[in-house]
Amino acid sequence: MPQVFKRPVSLKDVPTHFCPGCQHGTIHRLVAEAMDEFGVRERTIGVASVGCSVFLYGYFDVDVVEAPHGRAPAVATGVKRARPDSFVFTYQGDGDLAAIGTAEIIHAANRGEDITVIFVNNTTYGMTGGQMAPTTMVGQKTSTSPYGRDRAKDGSPIRMAELLAQLGGVAFSARVAVNTPKNLMDAKKQIMNAFRYQVEGKGFSFIEALSTCPTAWGVTPIQANERIGGELIEYFPLGVYKDTAQWKPRIAPPAPVEQPGARAFPEFMNEI
Amino acid sequence: MSQRLFVKGNEAVAMAAIEAGCRYYFGYPITPQSDIPEYLSRELPKLNGEFIQAESEVGAINMLLGASATGVRAMTSSSSPGISLKQEGISYMAGSELPGVIVNISRSGPGLGGIDASQADYWQSVKGGGHGGYHIVVLAPASVQEMYDLTMLAFDLADIYRTPVMVLADSVVGQMKEALVPNPRPVTILPEKAWRVRGRREGTEQMIVKSLFLGDGELEAHNWKLHGKYDVMKENECRQELFMADDAQLVIAAFGSVARIAKTAILMARDAGMKVGLLRPITLFPFPTKAFQEVTLRCKKILDIELNNGQMVDDVRLSVARDAEVYFYGRPPGAGSLPVPEELFEQIKKHY
Amino acid sequence: MKYDLFIAGFGGQGVLLAGNLLSYAAIIEEKNVSFLPAYGVEKRGGAAMCTVVIADGEVGSPVIGRPSTCVYLNQTSLERYGAKVKDGGVAIINSSLVDDSSWDRDDLEIIRIPMNRIAMELGDPRMVNMVAAGAYAAKTGAVALESLEQALKSVLPERNHRFIPANVQAIRAGAAAVGR
Numbered sequence: 001m002p003q004v005f006k007r008p009v010s011l012k013d014v015p016t017h018f019c020p021g022c023q024h025g026t027i028h029r030l031v032a033e034a035m036d037e038f039g040v041r042e043r044t045i046g047v048a049s050v051g052c053s054v055f056l057y058g059y060f061d062v063d064v065v066e067a068p069h070g071r072a073p074a075v076a077t078g079v080k081r082a083r084p085d086s087f088v089f090t091y092q093g094d095g096d097l098a099a100i101g102t103a104e105i106i107h108a109a110n111r112g113e114d115i116t117v118i119f120v121n122n123t124t125y126g127m128t129g130g131q132m133a134p135t136t137m138v139g140q141k142t143s144t145s146p147y148g149r150d151r152a153k154d155g156s157p158i159r160m161a162e163l164l165a166q167l168g169g170v171a172f173s174a175r176v177a178v179n180t181p182k183n184l185m186d187a188k189k190q191i192m193n194a195f196r197y198q199v200e201g202k203g204f205s206f207i208e209a210l211s212t213c214p215t216a217w218g219v220t221p222i223q224a225n226e227r228i229g230g231e232l233i234e235y236f237p238l239g240v241y242k243d244t245a246q247w248k249p250r251i252a253p254p255a256p257v258e259q260p261g262a263r264a265f266p267e268f269m270n271e272i
Numbered sequence: 273m274s275q276r277l278f279v280k281g282n283e284a285v286a287m288a289a290i291e292a293g294c295r296y297y298f299g300y301p302i303t304p305q306s307d308i309p310e311y312l313s314r315e316l317p318k319l320n321g322e323f324i325q326a327e328s329e330v331g332a333i334n335m336l337l338g339a340s341a342t343g344v345r346a347m348t349s350s351s352s353p354g355i356s357l358k359q360e361g362i363s364y365m366a367g368s369e370l371p372g373v374i375v376n377i378s379r380s381g382p383g384l385g386g387i388d389a390s391q392a393d394y395w396q397s398v399k400g401g402g403h404g405g406y407h408i409v410v411l412a413p414a415s416v417q418e419m420y421d422l423t424m425l426a427f428d429l430a431d432i433y434r435t436p437v438m439v440l441a442d443s444v445v446g447q448m449k450e451a452l453v454p455n456p457r458p459v460t461i462l463p464e465k466a467w468r469v470r471g472r473r474e475g476t477e478q479m480i481v482k483s484l485f486l487g488d489g490e491l492e493a494h495n496w497k498l499h500g501k502y503d504v505m506k507e508n509e510c511r512q513e514l515f516m517a518d519d520a521q522l523v524i525a526a527f528g529s530v531a532r533i534a535k536t537a538i539l540m541a542r543d544a545g546m547k548v549g550l551l552r553p554i555t556l557f558p559f560p561t562k563a564f565q566e567v568t569l570r571c572k573k574i575l576d577i578e579l580n581n582g583q584m585v586d587d588v589r590l591s592v593a594r595d596a597e598v599y600f601y602g603r604p605p606g607a608g609s610l611p612v613p614e615e616l617f618e619q620i621k622k623h624y
Numbered sequence: 625m626k627y628d629l630f631i632a633g634f635g636g637q638g639v640l641l642a643g644n645l646l647s648y649a650a651i652i653e654e655k656n657v658s659f660l661p662a663y664g665v666e667k668r669g670g671a672a673m674c675t676v677v678i679a680d681g682e683v684g685s686p687v688i689g690r691p692s693t694c695v696y697l698n699q700t701s702l703e704r705y706g707a708k709v710k711d712g713g714v715a716i717i718n719s720s721l722v723d724d725s726s727w728d729r730d731d732l733e734i735i736r737i738p739m740n741r742i743a744m745e746l747g748d749p750r751m752v753n754m755v756a757a758g759a760y761a762a763k764t765g766a767v768a769l770e771s772l773e774q775a776l777k778s779v780l781p782e783r784n785h786r787f788i789p790a791n792v793q794a795i796r797a798g799a800a801a802v803g804r
Binding site: 041042043044045047048054057061062063064065066067068071074075076077078079080081082083086087103104106107111259260261 | 296298317318319320321322324326327328330331332334335336337338339340341342343344346360361364368469470471472473474478479480481482483484
Binding site: 276278444447448449450451529532533534535536537539610611612613614615 | 644647648651654656657658659660661682683684685686687688689690778
């Protein structure tokens, strides 16, 4: 009988530490499948961040460098520049990427570093016990917003996929979810698209994946999944925010700077 | 004799980095060290290297961390306020046992302070400027030639001990021009970087560069290992210069720029018939404890001089023979506070 | 032998270039030398100073409290740093811009040279620094005039090499002015 389903070889044969109903495991799997399909596992260097995603090396069967909180895009920059033949991805949560690491993600993206960033947005700091994140919804109660996030005091949740799409160095930016089979299939497709940009050496690609955190949200896994399909997707719409293969620049790209040993920047490296 | 160049201390650092095989530089502009990134931004592209002006010092040190994890020689440079920002990354590099060279052309503080020469970063450099109780090797050049030679040595020590190494100088040594003999990279037997990440090819084991150790007893064992390395460094890597110390009745302890100023004061004292010498630590960590013990077996007076309110003097006091007296003279750094030889000569007369 | 020199003026007078030139001449003569610049915070037109130490043996301190020779290119430098010259030392003054009639040092050998006028007569007022360097070398013998002239090639950027003959003239004029 033909085998129709198996563990991706890029994923280790171990149970994860993730809570019941958490979607990190699903997202890990999709990333590993994409790695298998592009055949890049043997030249992949993952950059782990701080938070629930810190055990990247425990689940992915690839070489891994651990970065300080928020700094994964800078670490990945160093890795990729030193080893341009490697496939480099970061896997970061919302506190890591959208709060403490905002400078690093924006500038790595703006430089058009040839890396892929997987950004898991579950609207909370899961590992530290459910504190308010930059993506926490207005009104959402967390352990540090016991009355609910107050827009007047705490600002609004940050939409990273849209924000990064504005930057000249970003080749691909999309938001996905894995709450339904249809969304999951689409998430896989977009992760493949993001990987393709790096495999072809065409610049920075970004995936924002909405994810559940039933433990911190204080709900059942099913309720958590429903929240994704309702409140979260309404505020964080799914879709592709930039895909330079389908995109025509408004102004002509400037001529490349003449210098010794120049890096070949993809043509899209210009302002929107 | 090979060619003698006439260059700035900062340029000598950049030249040595290239000679040492460093092809990756990550930094952020700050006075008084910008000659280093300016030089490397011009030269590294010609050598197929990479120069990145990072978004911040935090970005730069983490790019260094990433590049170093792949096994290449890489560096960053900054000045005091920027070095404060790098401390997080330095702690992670120390914890992850990553080599890397960090140059601090230090300036006066605290806070924004000023841009004048300073030795007020001694504590921060040698006592572990970040969290977690680690050390890094700290080298303190006192001339343009040493800026070159010690930068080259920094890369070797970093690779041998798998540790960040700091070159700590100030604007006197950084901005000063002197003759430089650009020696070729010495032949050193270096360990293979078997720990580097490279992509997990068939038949190779998974490489993980990390500083997180959560298993029972794991972190303690890791810390014992790190501190075991520090003990080996203390045994093998102490470097110092002795100047006219053999017959000295008073020995000055000073490092970097201040040691240079002290040398002229010592010659003034010798002209006046006073037997004064110098013990200049070249490695600030590991601190040349034995050299201080040996000198104070015979000479019982040490005058420690620093461009700060007294930092290295702590280590001097811990190192000297029990019956030696340690005096201190220092000035906090800032515009106009750099001591002149005549001033140090007065201090010598006071304590001789 | 050991020579120490302090040069002060305002930015644009070529203070640092003069210091560099003297230092490079010492390098050519296989001596040891340190050149330590200092600036005001202004990017243009502020104070500019440098200390040069030339020695057969070890240089020692690149910082000198009381240099044996000071060169003052403008009035402010003299007012601010007039006390710096070592007792019994030498002061070389740009008398085109500096009036030292109210200076209260009577222990010094003061050499007054109208550097701006000399430079102007040679065709370019920017050569004040060359006149000063020539005067210092001639007065102290720290470096030979030939070494200074040879050093021009290394110190001036390639594009300014066409000015070398004029600069050589200025160095010689400065040296000659010492004897007058």
